[in-house]
Amino acid sequence: MPAPPISFARGAPAPELIPADELADCALEVASRDGAKVFAYGPGGGYQPLREWIAERHGVPFERVVLTVGGLQGFVFYAAEQLARVPGRVLVEAPSYDRPLKVLAREGAEIVALPMDDEGLDPDALAAELAGRSDAPSFLYTIPTFQNPSGRTLSADRRARLVEIVLEHSLAVLEDDPYGLVRFEGYAPPSLLELEGGSLVTYTSSFSKTVAPGVRTGYFVLPEADAAAFEERAVSTYISPPFLPEAIVWEYVRRGRFEPNLEHVRRELRARRDAMLGGLAEHFRGASWSTPEGGYFVWLDLDETDATALAARGEEAGVAIVPGPGFFPPDSELGGSSVRLAYSYETPARIAEGVELLASLR
Ligand SMILES: Cc1ncc(COP(=O)(O)O)c(C=O)c1O
Known part of the structure; x- marks a missing residue:
């Protein structure tokens, strides 16, 4: 049988990084311990002990x-709630995670993509955007740590x-941080939530990258004034979330x-990241x-190469x-010669092989 294609496309953990046996054991334990409670309707905000933790x-x-x-479902709630309050434009990073961009386009938002570089979003570009228009944007969507896709x-x-700019303009911010804990080296900078205090910044993360994506468990830390309305969106969408996962x-x-x-995941992904960076340097x-x-992704800029044709x-x-x-x-016409490479799914050996193969196709 031929080997399956090498996937740098999937922003997903390799199956061997999912602790399936222990999760199965946890499932049995909670189902017998909590009984009907985990199979019943319950609070829209989710399973209480996890919420409290x-x-x-x-x-x-x-x-x-x-x-x-999952975090993405919460993004849909957040965007709908925020756009209902302040319709109009949403500020995002250029580039940004593709699924929220699709959600925003579907919601009819005007999407304004602000430039970023190796240090992340350019705050001067944000300040200029806010100073340049009289209508307030609905919110800023940012992935400050190990951004998807870059x-x-x-x-x-x-x-x-x-945070200074955000406070000056009373700008609502959604800080999306599913990768922050998946750090291989270096020091974690403070979150925007910590710096701002949580009256304008809503923070979201998920257990997709730290436990398993199939548990579909994400979470939002909301400003006090917004939490009830957000929870009501959840209730009016699915009554209550699945408590078992x-x-x-x-x-x-x-x-x-x-x-x-998490330590195990960090170690494994670090080896994969190293294989990818080594392959890029060589080829x-x-x-x-x-x-x-940390995180899952490398962003590759290829002058002169049409990335869509390369794909x-x-x-x-x-x-x-x-x-x-x-x-x-x-x-937008941006990104034509750039590529997102995920190193989360393949083994280091297959990553090395895949990078060499990709280079031969340039
Ligand atoms: C930046 C970012 N936010 C949110 C998500 C959604 O994750 P989930 O819905 O699995 O929690 C992802 C998934 O890849 C992501 O990369």
Whole structure:
């Protein structure tokens, strides 16, 4: 049987990084311990012990934490709520995570993509955008740490500056941070939530990258004034979330497995990141790429190469990549020679092989 294509396209953990056996054991335990409680309707904000654990980690009352069916579902709630209050434009990074861009386009928002570089979003560009128009934007959507798709992290100085600007303009911010804990090296800068205090910044993360994506458990830490309306969106969408997977996550945490598993994931992904950066250095002379200290992604800039055509050649040859244009607003012409490479799914050996193959297709 031929080997399956090498996938740099999937922003997903390799199956061997999912602690399936222990999660199965946790499932049995919570189902028998909690009984009907995890199979019944319940609070829209999610499984209470997990909610409380997250609230404690963030130093907020549990009412400000709402568990969602993955982070993306919560993004849909947040965007709808915010756009209903302040319709109009949403500020995002250029590039940004493609699925929220699609959600925003579907909601009819005007998407304004602000430039970023190796230090993350350019705060001066944000300040200029806010000064340049009289209508207030609905919100800023940012992924400050190990960004999807670029792997870049907003520097500590820029975080401070960004928060100053946000406070000056009373700008609502959604800080999306599913990768922050997946750090291989270096020091974590403070979150925007920590710096701002949580009256304008809503923080979201998820257990997709730290436990398993199939548990579909994300969470939002909301400003006090917004939490009830957000929870009501959840209730009017699915009544209550599935408690069984949330209880599985909680049981995993309760057993003390969260941190050791995270260490394991960090170690494994670091080796994959190293294989990818090593392959790029060997085979992609003349190109440039990001060097993430964590997360899943490297952003590759290839002067002169049409990334969409390269992806098509890759598909034929057995290496899958995502070309850049999908990570920019639909009317943008940016990203034509850029590529998102995910190193989360393949082994180091297959990553080395895939990068060499991709280079031969340039
Ligand atoms: C930046 C970012 N936000 C949110 C998500 C959504 O994750 P989930 O819905 O699995 O929690 C992802 C998934 O890849 C992501 O990259």
